[in-house]
Amino acid sequence: MLIATIFLAKDIKGSHSWLVLGPIRLQPAEFAKFATALALAKFMSTYDFKLRNIKNFFISLAIIFVPMISIILQNETGSALVYFAFFFMLYREGMTGYILGLGLSAVVYFVVGMKFSDTLSVITPIGELAVEGIILFLCFTMVYILRKDKKTILIGLIFSALSFGIGGLVSQFIAVDFSLISLGLICLMIIYFIILSLHKWVIQYALIAVFAIGSVAFLFSVHYVFNEILEPHQQTRILVSLGMKEDPNGAGYNVNQSKIAIGSGGILGKGFLNGTQTKLNYVPEQATDFIFCTVGEEQGFIGSSIVILLFSCFIIRLIILAERQDRAFSRIYGYCVASIFLFHLIINIGMVTGLTPVIGIPLPFFSYGGSSLWGFTLLLFIFIRLDASRKF
Numbered sequence: 001m002l003i004a005t006i007f008l009a010k011d012i013k014g015s016h017s018w019l020v021l022g023p024i025r026l027q028p029a030e031f032a033k034f035a036t037a038l039a040l041a042k043f044m045s046t047y048d049f050k051l052r053n054i055k056n057f058f059i060s061l062a063i064i065f066v067p068m069i070s071i072i073l074q075n076e077t078g079s080a081l082v083y084f085a086f087f088f089m090l091y092r093e094g095m096t097g098y099i100l101g102l103g104l105s106a107v108v109y110f111v112v113g114m115k116f117s118d119t120l121s122v123i124t125p126i127g128e129l130a131v132e133g134i135i136l137f138l139c140f141t142m143v144y145i146l147r148k149d150k151k152t153i154l155i156g157l158i159f160s161a162l163s164f165g166i167g168g169l170v171s172q173f174i175a176v177d178f179s180l181i182s183l184g185l186i187c188l189m190i191i192y193f194i195i196l197s198l199h200k201w202v203i204q205y206a207l208i209a210v211f212a213i214g215s216v217a218f219l220f221s222v223h224y225v226f227n228e229i230l231e232p233h234q235q236t237r238i239l240v241s242l243g244m245k246e247d248p249n250g251a252g253y254n255v256n257q258s259k260i261a262i263g264s265g266g267i268l269g270k271g272f273l274n275g276t277q278t279k280l281n282y283v284p285e286q287a288t289d290f291i292f293c294t295v296g297e298e299q300g301f302i303g304s305s306i307v308i309l310l311f312s313c314f315i316i317r318l319i320i321l322a323e324r325q326d327r328a329f330s331r332i333y334g335y336c337v338a339s340i341f342l343f344h345l346i347i348n349i350g351m352v353t354g355l356t357p358v359i360g361i362p363l364p365f366f367s368y369g370g371s372s373l374w375g376f377t378l379l380l381f382i383f384i385r386l387d388a389s390r391k392f
Contacts (some may be wrong), residue, residue, distance in 0.1 A: 003070055017029055025370075029074070031374070043059065110136060120335065133182060147204055194206065254283065258354075260277055292348060327390070
């Protein structure tokens, strides 16, 4: 159905993700979530399965990324990003935490590099310096965590201080690009770690060197990714979310109106169906992706907090149920369910309040939409049925 949607779906608000069958509109991407969760649970619960086996790990990734790529081809980026939630389940099942660390590092590099940019098209030396400083910090942190090598850290800190100190003195007479100094320090650090790895036959130093090389490569690929891969509307949403561009009547309109609606609700809210911003349709998509601003305006801070608290209890309950399963299949599927709900909650509320870019994913059981309602219902009720069949 996902593949058929790429070719048969009509263009609805720039997305080709809906199959129109007479009076019925169906979004296969919503149903693919529980299908992917079931497929992962089936594969990963086979006899003698170990996630750290390279073959098993890449097959698991293929089960996640094949539907994800199919959804991206439908120009439905928001629904595709939900599939990254499965990495929380993979972490529970034995995936090394370094992979999550790499993903978090990539996000930090991108955000910091863009945030400290003076232009809208390329990371400036200020942005490079900030990111390169983070790379140095992370590498020293990894040396301490993996090897407890205080000597190497001390040498690195002294050398860095001397380099920037000399650069500061020279800058009194000529212009100095400190980002080049930090880049040179990273290159020297990489060479030093490779030498240490070969001399002491310690693989951790080589891994840190590879991490540093990959970080630098990612840093200098941000310009290409941002300008050549992301769509113009996605670029604008990111820039607006980072506060680098004001677009109150364009990409920033929805978020701006949403924050006005939530703020106008105050502590107790204006009452059910009494919200002026939402009732007068100032907030687009207020019944779907931006449903939480309706809660904020009508029920206020107290009502919004209760909704978040209930969702938090719900997700914690799912994790508890997943942990008590007596079969690997049920446990894996349960963690998939919890991960998907957690991702939807964080991203939806984050984009409504301006904390994350607008990517258009619904708030479970709140947002209007038959496909999302059925998708979440099947996702959850399959797990309830699996839990009911456990032996103890």
